[in-house]
Amino acid sequence: MDKYDVIVIGAGNGGLGAACRILNAGKTCLVCEKHNIPGGFATSFVRGRFEFEASLHEFNGIGTPEEPGSTRILFEQLGVADKIEWIQLKDAYHLISEAEGYDYVMPFGWEAFAKANNQLHPDGEKYINEFFALCQQIREAMAYIGETKGRPDPAVMMEKYPDYLACGSYSVNEAFEALGYPKEIVDNLNTYWCYLGADGNNLSFLHYANMIYSYFSKGAAIPKYRSHELSLAFEERIHELGGDIWFNSEVVKILTDEEGHVCGIRLKDGREIAARHVIANCSPHVVYGKLLDSEAVPERALKLTNFRKLAGRGFTVFLGISKSAEELGLKDHNYFVYDTTDNVKQYESMKKIGNTAAQATVCLNNADPDCSPEGTCIIYMTTLFTDDAWSSVDKEDYFKLKNKVAADMIERFEKATGTNIHDYIEEIAIATPETYARYCGHPQGTVYGYESQYYDGLMSRIQMVEEDRFVPGLRIGGGYGERLLGFPSSYKSGVNEAGRTLRDMEKEGR
Amino acid sequence: MAFKKSNIPGEDIRLATEMTAKRRKLIDETPAAPLVYEYGVNRLAKDLHPGFVKAVIAEKTPCSADCWRIRLEPAAGEAFPYFRAGQFVTLSCRAGESFLSRPYSVISSPREALEGKLEIMVQRKGIFSTFLIDEAAAGTELIAGEPSGDFYFDSIRDRKHIVAIAGGSGVTPFLSMMKAIREGSEDFRLTLIYGARTRDHIPFDPEKFRGEGVEVIVVLSEEEAEGYRHGFITAGLLKEYIDCDTSVFMCGPDAMYRFVRGELESLGFDETKIRQERNSVGDREVSEIKAFRLIVHIRDAVYELEATNNETLITALERAGIPAVVRCRNGVCGFCHSRVVNGEYFIAKENDFRRSADKKFNYIHPCSTYPESDMEIDIPIMNP
Numbered sequence: 001m002d003k004y005d006v007i008v009i010g011a012g013n014g015g016l017g018a019a020c021r022i023l024n025a026g027k028t029c030l031v032c033e034k035h036n037i038p039g040g041f042a043t044s045f046v047r048g049r050f051e052f053e054a055s056l057h058e059f060n061g062i063g064t065p066e067e068p069g070s071t072r073i074l075f076e077q078l079g080v081a082d083k084i085e086w087i088q089l090k091d092a093y094h095l096i097s098e099a100e101g102y103d104y105v106m107p108f109g110w111e112a113f114a115k116a117n118n119q120l121h122p123d124g125e126k127y128i129n130e131f132f133a134l135c136q137q138i139r140e141a142m143a144y145i146g147e148t149k150g151r152p153d154p155a156v157m158m159e160k161y162p163d164y165l166a167c168g169s170y171s172v173n174e175a176f177e178a179l180g181y182p183k184e185i186v187d188n189l190n191t192y193w194c195y196l197g198a199d200g201n202n203l204s205f206l207h208y209a210n211m212i213y214s215y216f217s218k219g220a221a222i223p224k225y226r227s228h229e230l231s232l233a234f235e236e237r238i239h240e241l242g243g244d245i246w247f248n249s250e251v252v253k254i255l256t257d258e259e260g261h262v263c264g265i266r267l268k269d270g271r272e273i274a275a276r277h278v279i280a281n282c283s284p285h286v287v288y289g290k291l292l293d294s295e296a297v298p299e300r301a302l303k304l305t306n307f308r309k310l311a312g313r314g315f316t317v318f319l320g321i322s323k324s325a326e327e328l329g330l331k332d333h334n335y336f337v338y339d340t341t342d343n344v345k346q347y348e349s350m351k352k353i354g355n356t357a358a359q360a361t362v363c364l365n366n367a368d369p370d371c372s373p374e375g376t377c378i379i380y381m382t383t384l385f386t387d388d389a390w391s392s393v394d395k396e397d398y399f400k401l402k403n404k405v406a407a408d409m410i411e412r413f414e415k416a417t418g419t420n421i422h423d424y425i426e427e428i429a430i431a432t433p434e435t436y437a438r439y440c441g442h443p444q445g446t447v448y449g450y451e452s453q454y455y456d457g458l459m460s461r462i463q464m465v466e467e468d469r470f471v472p473g474l475r476i477g478g479g480y481g482e483r484l485l486g487f488p489s490s491y492k493s494g495v496n497e498a499g500r501t502l503r504d505m506e507k508e509g510r
Numbered sequence: 511m512a513f514k515k516s517n518i519p520g521e522d523i524r525l526a527t528e529m530t531a532k533r534r535k536l537i538d539e540t541p542a543a544p545l546v547y548e549y550g551v552n553r554l555a556k557d558l559h560p561g562f563v564k565a566v567i568a569e570k571t572p573c574s575a576d577c578w579r580i581r582l583e584p585a586a587g588e589a590f591p592y593f594r595a596g597q598f599v600t601l602s603c604r605a606g607e608s609f610l611s612r613p614y615s616v617i618s619s620p621r622e623a624l625e626g627k628l629e630i631m632v633q634r635k636g637i638f639s640t641f642l643i644d645e646a647a648a649g650t651e652l653i654a655g656e657p658s659g660d661f662y663f664d665s666i667r668d669r670k671h672i673v674a675i676a677g678g679s680g681v682t683p684f685l686s687m688m689k690a691i692r693e694g695s696e697d698f699r700l701t702l703i704y705g706a707r708t709r710d711h712i713p714f715d716p717e718k719f720r721g722e723g724v725e726v727i728v729v730l731s732e733e734e735a736e737g738y739r740h741g742f743i744t745a746g747l748l749k750e751y752i753d754c755d756t757s758v759f760m761c762g763p764d765a766m767y768r769f770v771r772g773e774l775e776s777l778g779f780d781e782t783k784i785r786q787e788r789n790s791v792g793d794r795e796v797s798e799i800k801a802f803r804l805i806v807h808i809r810d811a812v813y814e815l816e817a818t819n820n821e822t823l824i825t826a827l828e829r830a831g832i833p834a835v836v837r838c839r840n841g842v843c844g845f846c847h848s849r850v851v852n853g854e855y856f857i858a859k860e861n862d863f864r865r866s867a868d869k870k871f872n873y874i875h876p877c878s879t880y881p882e883s884d885m886e887i888d889i890p891i892m893n894p
Contacts (some may be wrong), residue, residue: 036835036890037847046844046863047660130511157890164511168526170515225867232871235849246809247890248835269893289545301541313551322782391550395557396621396695403665410666426782428667429660438555445551455533456843463530 003274004030004244007265009251009291010280012040012440013487014478014494015281016234020078021498022279023084023241027500027505030240030273032265034250039231040281040440041447042487047427050320050372051426052380054431055447056227058209059194060219061488062086069218071488074495079240083233085224087368092215094332095191096416099340105332106188108219120184127185134179138164138206150463152217167205168280171454173344175205187341194336194360195486197312197384197448199347204457222367227487254278254287254474256296260507262473276508277501281478281494283450284308292471301470308456311448311485312350312384313433317406320427325365325377328419332368335359337416351387353405356412359383379421381409388444390433398434406430449479458484465500475501558656563588565601565628565654568630573631574713576680578643579617582628582654590623593657595690596683596759596787599628599717600655600837605641609833612638613790615761616657619689628654631713633679636792655837659788662759663687663698666755669783671699675743675770677706677762681714683787686763688719688726701725701751705743705766708733727751745773752779760786788840791861791878796820805886806832807851823855823876823887832874833892841878846889848876852886 006022008015009472011033037043037079041055063069068076068355075081092113106116110132117124141164157165167175172193176186192212196203223229238245253266264274280287284305288297318415321328339357340346350359365377370376393401406428414421433445461468461482468482469475479485481493513716516522548556564585571579584590593616602611614630614672616623632639646652652835661683663672674684690696700723706712716726729739729747739747743766752758758774759768767786774784796819804817804826817826827834837845841861850872857864861878868874876889 009887037598037846044865044867046842046865051865134511134513162523163511166513166515166522166527169522169529170525174515175513178513210627225870228865228866229867229870232873238873244810248893249809249891250893269891285545289547294544299542300537302545303540306535306543307537307540342585388549388551390554393550393554397594398554398558399594407666420665424782425667428664433551434555434558437549437552438559441552443546443552444549445555455529455536457529460529460533464533467534 004028005505006277006279006498007032007273007275008279009236009254009265010034010281010478011038011245012281012478013042013227013230013490014456014481014497015040015279016231016238016490017078017236017494018279018281018477018498018501019243019245020080020234020241021495022501023238023243025502027502029238029243030268030275031243031245032249032251033247034268034441035439036247037228037231038235038245038247039228041436042227042231042490044226044228045429047318047429048320049376050378050427051226051427052318052320052378053222053226053362053364055316056222056487057382058089058215058222058292059487060214060218060220062221063218064088069214071491074492077494078237080237084229086221087224089222089333089367091222091332091334091459092220093190093191093334093336095336095338097187097338097341098186098416099342102187102341108216110217113216113262115141117185117188120188121182123187125181127181128479131179131181131189131212132217134163134167135209137161138167138209138436142210148238164206168459169466170205171201172203172205172208173200176200177210180464186343190341191336192508193343193385194358194396196484197386197454199344200453201344202454203365203452204454204459205453207458211486224368252279252293253293254291256292256471260296260472262471277473277505278475279494279501280476280499282441282476283443283480284476285310286441287474287476296471298470308450309453310387310444310446311451313388313390313445314382314431314436314447315385315405315433316380316382316431317409318427318429319379319381319410319421319425320372320374321377321379321421321424322426323347323377323424324375325363328421328424330363330377330379330417330419333363333411335361335363335417337361337413347386350384351389353385353389353401353487356383356405356408359409359413361413376426381413383409384448385433398432402430402432448485449481450484452484473504535771557593560591560656563590563654563656565590565652567648567650567652569648570646575710576634577713578632579879580630580632580642580646580653582630583626585651588652590626590628591656592620592624594662595620595686595696596662597657597659598661598683598838599630599657601630601638602653603651604654604831605638605645607831608637608828609831610638610641610828611836611839613837613839615679615686615787617682617685619686619693620695621693622689623657631679631682658837658843659787661759661785663696665697668698671701671753671756673748673751673756673758674700674702675758675760675762675766676702676704677766679713680762680766680787682761684759685719687713687828688724690722691723699723701727703727703743703747703751703860705729705731705762707731709735709738710835714814725751727888743773744768745776748773749777752777755786757783760784764789764853788838788842790839791822791858793820793825794858794880802881803884804881805851807886807888808832808891817881817885819882821880823874823879823881823885826881826887827876835890835892836877839877841875844875846876847873849873849888851886851888853887854882855885856880856882
């Protein structure tokens with residue numbers, strides 16, 4: 001078939017979610033992916049006797065079958081929930097921050113987490129209970145706005161969600177200042193900042209509060225067979241619903257007709273496929289800078305794209321260790337190792353190569369003891385670069401430089417945890433911004449889409465979603481979308497754009 | 511509680527309601543400058559990983575009783591990427607009715623590749639090496655996959671002294687490493703222990719490679735000669751070269767791996783410090799050769815062919831002339847990752863490097879998979 005109702009560009013989380021939504025509605029759909037497997041960052045790879053998770057540290061919004069979180073509900077609607085086996089994580093994290101001398105473990109669960117804050121401040125529990133009550137109102141307000149399809153009744157908002165409105169414009173740092181919590185409590189609540197990668201002066205409080213409330217109160221999980229399991233579950237669902245996925249099939253052009261409406265795509269090998277609707281699961285920088293002919297790109301699309309800021313560029317060290325986690329002395333799954341919890345300072349020092357100011361490190365065996373052979377363990381350490389630091393690296397220096405940064409990160413982790421890892425490294429792989437650029441084509445190797453900026457945060461993007469699209473028949477979903485980065489957000493964004501595409505088709509049909 | 515930041519009544523909410531208007535204004539004020547087409551990071555990624563490069567045979571030289579060196583040049587407008595000494599390239603071309611691909615380790619150093627020189631060693635073994643040795647000539651065009659594999663020195667993982675053990679054309683990755691050490695693109699000590707039957711079976715000139723940081727020991731099994739060791743690569747011999755700061759790299763036939771691993775074990779050498787390059791998965795022995803019907807989907811095209819239970823699926827595809835993606839041919843790299851629609855198959859445990867979810871959802875690497883019934887599979891398109 002050379003014509004589909006919808007073509008999805010990219011089989012990343014957003015693209016896979018979008019394709020399932022389209023197919024569930026009975027439309028035909030083709031997914032074109034330039035790599036040979038689905039998932040984008042949601043994948044895994046094998047080195048020797050180890051299988052490494054490529055990107056996921058923990059997945060929030062899953063909950064349990066009895067008390068499902070929002071993403072589990074979404075997966076149920078799409079028909080993939082039964083295909084995935086989840087492992088619930090026990091603790092939230094182990095924070096080690098040098099400047100403040102923090103070294104503690106925080107549990108999941110509202111009550112347990114609130115109580116654990118008493119070790120940081122005598123009134124810790126009280127502050128956390130108050131904070132979570134505020135978060136609950138934020139979540140309820142967001143749910144209400146969603147139910148009203150973005151047109152909430154102002155009177156209801158004023159009456160039921162006044163705090164949501166009052167903190168709506170503020171950054172994380174502004175809001176915490178207004179809340180007046182002690183430094184130890186704020187520092188602890190700020191720990192997850194690197195999951196969104198914007199500093200506290202820019203990051204939207206609503207967005208951050210909503211995310212950490214989900215983590216702390218509902219916990220987090222990981223798929224049993226790495227995130228490749230998620231991607232293959234989606235691929236299987238797409239086939240079940242009669243959809244097609246073509247691999248090694250890079251889209252190089254989005255075609256438009258005389259009216260400027262999308263009419264198809266062109267693959268790298270020259271083959272053209274017709275479709276009135278395209279959902280691009282890639283960056284608007286690529287869509288407006290490469291995939292569309294420049295005449296098809298309105299001025300305001302360029303303005304919007306130039307207005308946005310590329311977010312954190314990824315760097316990860318994957319280690320297969322010939323000793324068990326227990327033998328190494330690592331008890332926890334999730335470590336945050338920081339110079340300081342002042343994320344404005346951290347953000348600044350992560351602009352350059354040479355600092356290892358912040359790392360999020362996972363010892364996978366402490367969540368899934370069977371993830372590697374007995375007597376071994378898997379560790380992966382991730383950091384971000386908050387500027388385009390890797391752009392001017394010479395190819396002859398590249399391999400040495402990435403090993404130097406990786407060696408620093410390993411040493412830093414060993415020092416923070418008092419362990420010896422380097423003597424037992426059996427397998428190593430290092431992903432730099434170049435690696436992320438290679439596999440997923442993202443500008444500068446960003447893994448976080450567009451950064452949450454003061455005026456480009458979650459709520460503004462959601463409210464302006466229709467205003468931010470320009471080409472009839474084309475929608476852009478995934479990590480660059482209105483829900484911003486992260487696994488749950490990118491699936492949701494793709495599904496949302498597919499829902500909007502179905503409405504577009506309905507309007508056209510009328 | 512009531513969230514309050516500003517002391518001006520209504521100010522907090524007013525600021526929130528103005529967010530979109532401010533965003534709109536900021537977008538209005540941003541220039542409509544053309545978007546950057548390619549970033550430095552993305553350019554380097556492409557330089558290092560061009561995917562496929564069209565190459566031409568420039569020179570073919572015999573270098574031992576059964577080995578030839580073949581020097582490739584990039585076709586017009588193409589370039590070889592920088593790589594890690596020890597990696598391989600997969601060469602493909604159409605030969606008669608078949609479309610063949612085979613991996614070959616690179617002799618050249620990373621810097622030589624940048625100068626447009628990519629030399630490989632071919633040992634007369636199978637259908638493609640015979641084609642390269644007997645039929646291909648200067649000017650023959652090939653498709654070269656980008657240098658791949660993780661058989662290279664890693665400064666974090668490996669000890670500073672590598673004892674490299676090789677036989678046959680297995681010396682190839684170490685020739686590249688020795689050149690890299692000399693040119694300064696790699697920084698480690700390498701002791702090469704090469705096993706050959708006689709001096710006529712040595713496909714390189716040891717004298718040319720000895721130098722600072724590089725020692726070469728040749729062990730002849732069927733000849734005694736001055737300057738050469740006699741016998742096999744035994745524990746006694748290995749003991750002379752292995753110190754407390756050694757990792758062992760091996761490249762050669764499987765029989766050599768088995769023997770040397772046994773010798774290393776008797777020395778109490780840490781087996782997690784041994785790396786070996788893997789050999790291609792070949793035919794398997796079966797009690798009865800059976801032919802099956804294989805249906806292959808590539809995008810929306812469907813092919814039907816015959817596959818036998820003693821040959822890998824990739825061999826069946828090649829024989830039928832279907833340009834199938836393949837890179838390592840030993841089950842490891844996952845480049846040929848394919849979906850099983852239905853059918854039974856066999857993968858030897860030692861060649862099964864699939865991801866755990868691939869097993870759950872029934873995906874295979876055709877290069878290491880044998881059919882056990884009629885099969886239907888969906889493979890990615892070869893798209894250089």
